[in-house]
Amino acid sequence: MDQRLIRNFSIIAHIDHGKSTLADRILQATGAVSEREMRDQVLDSMELERERGITIKAQAVRVHYTAADGETYQLNLIDTPGHVDFSYEVSRSLAACEGALLVVDASQGIEAQTLANAYLAIEGDLELIPVLNKIDLPAADPDLHARAIAELIGEDPERVLRISAKTGQGVPDVLEAIVARVPPPSGDPDAPTRALIFDSVYDQYRGVVAFVRVVDGSFRRGERLVSMRAGLAFEAEEVGVMSPAMTPTGELGAGESGYLVTGLKRIGDVRVGDTLTLAARPAAEALPGYQEAKPMVFCGLFPVDADDYPDLRDALEKLSLNDASLQWEPETSQALGFGFRCGFLGLLHMDIVRERLEREYDLELLATTPNVEYRVTDTQGQEIAVRSPAELPPPTRIARIEEPYVRCTVLVPSEFVGAVMGLCQDRRGAFVTMEPIEQRQQVVYDLPLAEIVLDFYDQLKSRTRGYASLDYEVVGYRESPLVRLDILLAGDTVDALSTIVHRDLAYQRGKGLVERLHKTIPRQLFEVPIQAAVGGKILARETVKAKRKDVLAKCYGGDISRKRKLLERQKEGKKRMKQVGSVEVPQEAFLSVLEIGGDGRGGGR
Amino acid sequence: MSPGVRHLYVHLPFCASRCGYCAFVVETGALDRRDAYADAVLAELRLEERRLGALETVYLGGGTPTLMRPRRLARLMEAIRPRLAPGAEVSVEANPETVDGRALRALRAMGVTRLSLGVQSFQPHVLAALDRAATPDQARRAIACARAAGFADLSVDLIFGVPGQSPADLEADLQEVLALGPDHVSWYELELKPGSALARRGADLPDEDAVADAYAGIVEGLEAAGYRWYETANFARPGHECGHSLAYWGAADYLGLGVGAVSTVAGRRWRNAPGLERHIAALAAGHAPPRTEEALGADDRRRERWMLGLRLEGGVPLAWLGPPDRPEALARLEAAGLLVREGDGVALTRAGRFVQNAVLHELMEYA
Numbered sequence: 027m028d029q030r031l032i033r034n035f036s037i038i039a040h041i042d043h044g045k046s047t048l049a050d051r052i053l054q055a056t057g058a059v060s061e062r063e064m065r066d067q068v069l070d071s072m073e074l075e076r077e078r079g080i081t082i083k084a085q086a087v088r089v090h091y092t093a094a095d096g097e098t099y100q101l102n103l104i105d106t107p108g109h110v111d112f113s114y115e116v117s118r119s120l121a122a123c124e125g126a127l128l129v130v131d132a133s134q135g136i137e138a139q140t141l142a143n144a145y146l147a148i149e150g151d152l153e154l155i156p157v158l159n160k161i162d163l164p165a166a167d168p169d170l171h172a173r174a175i176a177e178l179i180g181e182d183p184e185r186v187l188r189i190s191a192k193t194g195q196g197v198p199d200v201l202e203a204i205v206a207r208v209p210p211p212s213g214d215p216d217a218p219t220r221a222l223i224f225d226s227v228y229d230q231y232r233g234v235v236a237f238v239r240v241v242d243g244s245f246r247r248g249e250r251l252v253s254m255r256a257g258l259a260f261e262a263e264e265v266g267v268m269s270p271a272m273t274p275t276g277e278l279g280a281g282e283s284g285y286l287v288t289g290l291k292r293i294g295d296v297r298v299g300d301t302l303t304l305a306a307r308p309a310a311e312a313l314p315g316y317q318e319a320k321p322m323v324f325c326g327l328f329p330v331d332a333d334d335y336p337d338l339r340d341a342l343e344k345l346s347l348n349d350a351s352l353q354w355e356p357e358t359s360q361a362l363g364f365g366f367r368c369g370f371l372g373l374l375h376m377d378i379v380r381e382r383l384e385r386e387y388d389l390e391l392l393a394t395t396p397n398v399e400y401r402v403t404d405t406q407g408q409e410i411a412v413r414s415p416a417e418l419p420p421p422t423r424i425a426r427i428e429e430p431y432v433r434c435t436v437l438v439p440s441e442f443v444g445a446v447m448g449l450c451q452d453r454r455g456a457f458v459t460m461e462p463i464e465q466r467q468q469v470v471y472d473l474p475l476a477e478i479v480l481d482f483y484d485q486l487k488s489r490t491r492g493y494a495s496l497d498y499e500v501v502g503y504r505e506s507p508l509v510r511l512d513i514l515l516a517g518d519t520v521d522a523l524s525t526i527v528h529r530d531l532a533y534q535r536g537k538g539l540v541e542r543l544h545k546t547i548p549r550q551l552f553e554v555p556i557q558a559a560v561g562g563k564i565l566a567r568e569t570v571k572a573k574r575k576d577v578l579a580k581c582y583g584g585d586i587s588r589k590r591k592l593l594e595r596q597k598e599g600k601k602r603m604k605q606v607g608s609v610e611v612p613q614e615a616f617l618s619v620l621e622i623g624g625d626g627r628g629g630g631r
Numbered sequence: 632m633s634p635g636v637r638h639l640y641v642h643l644p645f646c647a648s649r650c651g652y653c654a655f656v657v658e659t660g661a662l663d664r665r666d667a668y669a670d671a672v673l674a675e676l677r678l679e680e681r682r683l684g685a686l687e688t689v690y691l692g693g694g695t696p697t698l699m700r701p702r703r704l705a706r707l708m709e710a711i712r713p714r715l716a717p718g719a720e721v722s723v724e725a726n727p728e729t730v731d732g733r734a735l736r737a738l739r740a741m742g743v744t745r746l747s748l749g750v751q752s753f754q755p756h757v758l759a760a761l762d763r764a765a766t767p768d769q770a771r772r773a774i775a776c777a778r779a780a781g782f783a784d785l786s787v788d789l790i791f792g793v794p795g796q797s798p799a800d801l802e803a804d805l806q807e808v809l810a811l812g813p814d815h816v817s818w819y820e821l822e823l824k825p826g827s828a829l830a831r832r833g834a835d836l837p838d839e840d841a842v843a844d845a846y847a848g849i850v851e852g853l854e855a856a857g858y859r860w861y862e863t864a865n866f867a868r869p870g871h872e873c874g875h876s877l878a879y880w881g882a883a884d885y886l887g888l889g890v891g892a893v894s895t896v897a898g899r900r901w902r903n904a905p906g907l908e909r910h911i912a913a914l915a916a917g918h919a920p921p922r923t924e925e926a927l928g929a930d931d932r933r934r935e936r937w938m939l940g941l942r943l944e945g946g947v948p949l950a951w952l953g954p955p956d957r958p959e960a961l962a963r964l965e966a967a968g969l970l971v972r973e974g975d976g977v978a979l980t981r982a983g984r985f986v987q988n989a990v991l992h993e994l995m996e997y998a
Contacts, residue, residue: 549839550989551967551969551986551989551990551993552967573839573986573989574839574840574843574985574986575820575839575842575843575846575985575986576985576986576987576988576989577820577863577984577985577986577987577988578863578938578987578988579819579820579821579822579863579864580817580819580822580863580864581863581879581880581938581939581942582876582879583640583879583885583887583893583895584640584642584887584891584892584893584902586879586893586895586900586935586938586939587893587900587902587925589938590931590934590935590938590997593934593938593988593991593992593995593997594997594998596988596992596997597992597996597997597998600992
């Protein structure tokens with residue numbers, strides 16, 4: 027394929043701003059998908075992705091488009107995830123493109139995350155094509171937002187496209203703009219082959235499938251390839267493109283994107299960001315890779331039924347096949363028994379993994395409070411990574427504790443600035459800057475990551491009536507006076523309910539937690555004192571009163587089976603509780619640790 | 632050789648209307664089928680007769696058995712009488728508004744020894760909340776008539792935990808019961824059964840503390856007046872316990888006749904299907920009525936014995952109950968003052984009787 031006729035691009039958009047609809051429209055307009063096959067969000071293949079309306083995995087889809095100049099172009103659309111947890115995936119998608127569509131809702135304007143990704147694209151030297159979507163909506167203000175976007179990315183407002191992906195209005199202009207504005211790839215078709223792996227999935231039947239962008243040279247089916255960093259050699263069992271179903275082509279040439287069936291059995295063997303070259307004629311130097319995605323959030327996952335432990339391990343193994351960023355290792359909790367400490371990219375990632383485990387593998391799970399990774403220097407001068415409260419050494423052995431900080435950018439209408447600043451202050455934030463963007467304010471705070479991973483996002487949304495958008499990036503570790511807040515049920519510390527908190531917030535958090543647990547833990551045969559303590563000192567206490575009445579009102583001949591079954595159902599209900607020492611704790615109790623702000627359960631989206 | 636079943640229940644499903652808390656098998660507006668139904672009961676009795684030994688207790692329950700009128704009840708009693716053991720207990724349930732002096736005398740005459748009156752409350756607004764048809768005065772009159780007719784075993788049913796029932800309402804009911812002086816009192820906590828009108832209306836039941844206070848008040852009040860709290864919801868002057876109910880709590884075999892009735896005989900339990908017409912038609916054709924049978928395993932029976940036996944004041948022998956699923960819990964519960972062991976006997980303490988379910992879950996694996 028003549029590289030001059032190839033265009034590689036992605037779409038950057040905030041959730042709900044219409045990325046998937048536009049992608050669907052492009053597939054339709056180019057005939058890649060027939061009307062009959064058309065279902066909403068063709069590219070979001072995972073059930074969860076479709077349901078939540080988000081994209082988790084990057085994918086490349088090839089379509090052919092005959093432009094106004096009479097030439098037929100090969101367009102490779104490389105999909106990007108829209109959530110902050112998956113921003114590392116965005117950067118790899120962008121690295122495989124020469125251009126990007128910046129899609130913005132014409133009624134809402136640009137959001138923090140979109141802006142961050144747009145800047146990523148600009149840094150990567152990508153040609154940005156700004157697109158205002160949903161101009162058919164009554165609330166759309168294309169003129170205002172066109173000026174604002176143009177200013178943000180240094181573009182002429184006249185060049186901002188105005189479309190409605192829903193009605194199809196303006197979609198042909200988008201295709202023409204891709205052809206006209208996105209530069210063709212500039213690799214050397216004759217140089218030794220270099221292909222960048224920008225994503226991979228595990229297929230049960232074919233092993234690891236790698237998604238690649240060929241930069242220089244080409245490769246064919248049957249050729250031996252070598253991954254330059256990992257040094258692993260394998261045969262290209264099948265080579266092809268997504269259009270959007272997997273379609274073998276036998277070869278991928280310079281400038282093209284497509285897939286490659288490796289036959290490898292472990293996803294870890296194919297590192298995203300690695301460069302593939304031909305074993306017969308290797309390239310001298312690998313392409314610049316990516317930073318490996320690092321887990322930011324950790325939590326313990328425990329089966330509600332201890333017998334499910336082996337099933338949970340199998341399920342995690344299977345999930346890991348497709349999710350190289352998911353980390354896990356065995357963990358034992360006094361309260362919850364055997365489980366796994368898992369590392370996630372962020373809260374959404376954690377939610378998704380947990381939901382998939384429960385839904386696709388039919389497991390009932392308890393998740394402990396999410397934690398960040400603390401760096402503790404002990405009195406011997408040794409540095410310890412602490413990923414769970416249980417790992418925190420006793421205070422006497424701690425010289426200092428550092429915690430990860432993030433720089434949070436919040437875009438919010440001016441009337442909510444006070445609410446946002448209040449929330450950030452509550453969460454130990456340090457003000458950085460504030461400046462107007464479009465009709466809104468961009469508020470920047472540095473916050474401990476630990477404060478974000480609880481219910482920050484939910485609180486932000488609820489305090490700004492959904493108007494705020496959030497982006498954050500890690501800015502490093504800072505020292506903090508942190509302590510472990512323990513919860514005692516009936517006098518025994520429940521390790522799974524411990525959290526690491528700032529010393530000054532320990533009383534407030536402890537009191538709130540004890541109150542929430544008091545509401546969640548049902549009455550039992552014996553009274554259950556609930557206490558919050560730091561270093562053995564009790565900060566707060568509530569007591570769940572003992573049951574006073576729990577008896578079957580009447581029981582005669584006609585009732586005996588029904589009453590026995592009633593006891594069996596009660597027992598079923600008890601099974602959903604976790605026996606912690608002598609206390610039955612409902613699963614919600616473990617979630618209540620997530621909530622700080624008061625209303626609504628944390629952790630969800 | 633088994634001596635045969637000693638306890639007979641007959642379900643008489645007719646009611647003038649369905650009460651708000653009721654989810655039993657009852658038939659409203661089918662009064663013209665009473666003769667055909669009596670025929671069906673007699674036919675089923677003949678079908679099952681071979682299972683019966685000398686009957687120690689008979690219970691005619693409902694529905695509203697007295698809606699059968701004395702004439703039809705007498706037909707049933709004629710068929711049952713030859714099977715009765717000497718001194719057998721024969722109970723009939725009645726709603727106050729359905730009996731008068733003549734009807735009650737007729738019941739006595741046909742051999743009914745025990746009358747259980749469904750009073751539920753003496754407070755008009757509580758009766759209204761339950762959709763009960765009788766007035767408090769009708770209840771008082773029925774009790775007086777029953778005494779006059781010569782019933783020496785008179786029981787009243789009452790309910791607590793009704794939405795809108797204040798502690799004062801309950802105290803008034805208690806004082807009224809004590810003044811009327813029945814021999815036996817069944818005082819049930821209101822249950823919201825799925826399928827009942829109250830459940831559909833989404834009634835708000837009082838909270839656990841309020842119900843526990845009410846329950847404790849009833850127990851104390853009746854005990855102070857000389858009644859024994861001999862079973863979870865039942866109180867009696869000594870010697871006036873309900874023998875038929877004791878048979879259930881003793882996990883004895885029993886035969887149930889009529890639509891919706893349950894039988895448990897020799898490790899088998901079956902339930903006649905609801906549906907008056909199908910029931911009548913099957914028996915008219917000489918077949919057993921449609922039934923569902925439930926397999927009862929040894930563990931089911933053992934767990935039932937625990938569930939039933941611990942309802943009794945004096946407790947029951949451990950050897951009869953069989954081993955608990957978690958024997959280690961016995962000592963723990965005893966130490967906590969919820970259970971006592973004396974010799975081979977196991978009984979709940981007063982405190983334990985209020986939380987019997989929770990105690991059972993400590994001891995047994997209901998699964």
